[in-house]
Amino acid sequence: MFLNDTLTLWSGGITPMMPSPLLATVAAEYSPIILSGVLLTLVTIFIASKIGSEVAKRLDFPPVLGELVAGVVVGVSALHLTIFPEGGLSAADSVLMTALQALNHLSPAALTTVFEAQSEVISVLAELGVIILLFEIGLESDLRQLKEVGIQAVVVACIGVAVPFAAGTAGLMAIFHVAAIPAIFAGAALTATSIGITSKVLSELGQLKSKEGQIIVGAAVIDDVLGIIVLAVVASLAKTGEIDITNVIYLIVSATAFLIGSILLGGFFNTAFTSIVEKLETRGNIIIPAFIFAFFMAFLGNAIHLEAILGAFAAGLVLDESDARSELDELIKPIADLFVPIFFVTVGARADLGVLNPTVPENRAGLLIAVFLVAIAVFGKLVTGWAVFGIPGINRWAIGVGMIPRGEVGLVFAGIGAASGILDKPLQVSIIIMVILTTFVAPPFLRIAFGQTDKIAVQLESKNE
Incomplete structure (x- = not known):
């Protein structure tokens, strides 16, 4: 299971279950x-991720969406090739486990042990994947670009985080009567903007260096920073199961101080990193020190009751300024x-789309959510487009859509x-559907938004002539 028994990377409130000596003996056997x-399972995941990403690429959609959809196909919603022992699923529900049982003549008890153990290994690999992903996102976040776009990007980012x-959160609690912690977590999932997807489309449109493009990308970078802080706060709140204002303030201050402190000490870290890299002569002289730093920062973030991903993201931001960047x-x-697709495919594999089947009465609430x-x-x-001020003629629709x-x-x-x-299943799948739809609709509508601006400009020029 994804962080269920042996590891508590994201949810420190889950109590690890200690295996019995008999179970340990069976696992070793x-x-x-x-x-x-x-x-x-890895063969299945890699094949699915590759097919999904290639199909998405050919359809001019982000490859990450292809990996997610591929995970849905091979997971609990369809083929049952990659499933996990959560939500009542058993080894008998897994096609791969059934094949292993036939090949090795396993008893039902032994098959269950194999199923749970291999699921834990895949979950750990997925966890490493998300840490590496956030480290990579940090490396791609240009601090110098943030300074160039200035206050406009900051305002857009803050509005883009606060409003959704x-x-x-308020809508889920008031309309759907969702408990506070899940509602806050789902509300937090609405905050961040994808830098990679937005940058790709802006680059294709030749608008990356435009005023709109600079504001969008700069705000997306700040969104990611704010989103990671929000995630650290919300996930840490989940460990206690209740909202403690003092704890919230502590977490916000800790997350902000941790991130800003890492950046302020970036010069020292970069000097030390560069010095170490120059002295190493064997293979991995750059990547190994980088991952030592990233994993240590991830550990440090987790150790002070924040999140490992915040540490990985901070490490990426710091090393972004290094000479070896x-x-x-x-x-x-x-x-x-190698590792990130494992995370995306397993997220899709865990998404039981059956909970949104409208023909089942108890599923209709999830569909409405x-x-x-x-x-x-x-x-x-x-609404973020209308937060921009002091720039006449700015394309507010393009900024909002971006x-x-x-x-x-x-x-x-x-x-x-x-x-x-x-998150229960309906809320989890609802978030994934939100991610899929917003990521699918944004690129074509961004093209339309800039296209409309171009037509208006041409019309104005023709009238002036």
Whole structure:
């Protein structure tokens, strides 16, 4: 299970279950079969992620969406190739486990042990994937670009975080009577904007260096910073199961101080990093020190009751200023290519879309929640265009639409929320559907928004002539 028994990376409130001596003996006895299960599951995940990302690429959609959809296909919602022992699922529900049982003549008890053990290994790999993902996002977040766009991006980002968070949380509690902690977590999932998706579309449109493009990308970077802080606060709140204002203030101050402190000490860290890299002569002289720093920062973030991903993100921001940054960017890509798809596919694999089947009466509430979240997700970002001031003729629609896609950051929220047990199935799947739809609709509508501006400009020029 995703952080259910042995690890508590995202949810420190989950009590680890200590295996009995008998269970440990059985696990050791069947360790070769557990390895076989892990290898088969990884083969399934990598094939699914590759097919999904390639199809998405050919359809001009972000590859990450293809990986998510592929996970849904191979997971509990469809083929049952990659499933996890949560929500009442058993080894008998897994196609891969059934095949292993037939090949190795396993008893039902032994099969259950193999199933749970291999699921834990895959979950740990997925956790490493999300840490590496946030480290990579930190490396891609240019602090110098933040300074260039200035106050406009800050205002857009703050509005883009506050409006959907407040509206989503309040709406879920008032309209759907969702408990406070899950509602806050779902509201937090509405906050962040995908830098990668937005930047890709702006680059294709030739608008990356425009005023609108600079504001969108700069605000998306700040959104990610604010989103990670929000995630750290909300996920940490889930550990106690209640809202303590003093604890909230402590977490916000801690998260902000941790991130800002890391950045302020960036010069020292970069000097030390560069000095170490120059003295190393064997393979991995850059990537190994980088990951030592990233994993230590992740550990430090977790140790002070924040989140490991906040530490990984801070490490990326710090090393972004190092002399070896360009080379590090290239070195981290194959590692991210290997681990990050495991996270996205497993998130999709855990999403039981059956809970949104409208023919089942008890599922209709979840479907309504999904519609509500999508509406808030779109509206909460569209209003950001009207937060821009002092720039005449700015394309406010383009800015608002450019902030809509949630992408990989939204999936991080969904995965962590499900892993910690905060989100029930309808709410988890509703968040994933929100992520999929906002990421799908944003690119074409961003093209339309800039296209309309171009037509208006042409018409004005023709009238002037």
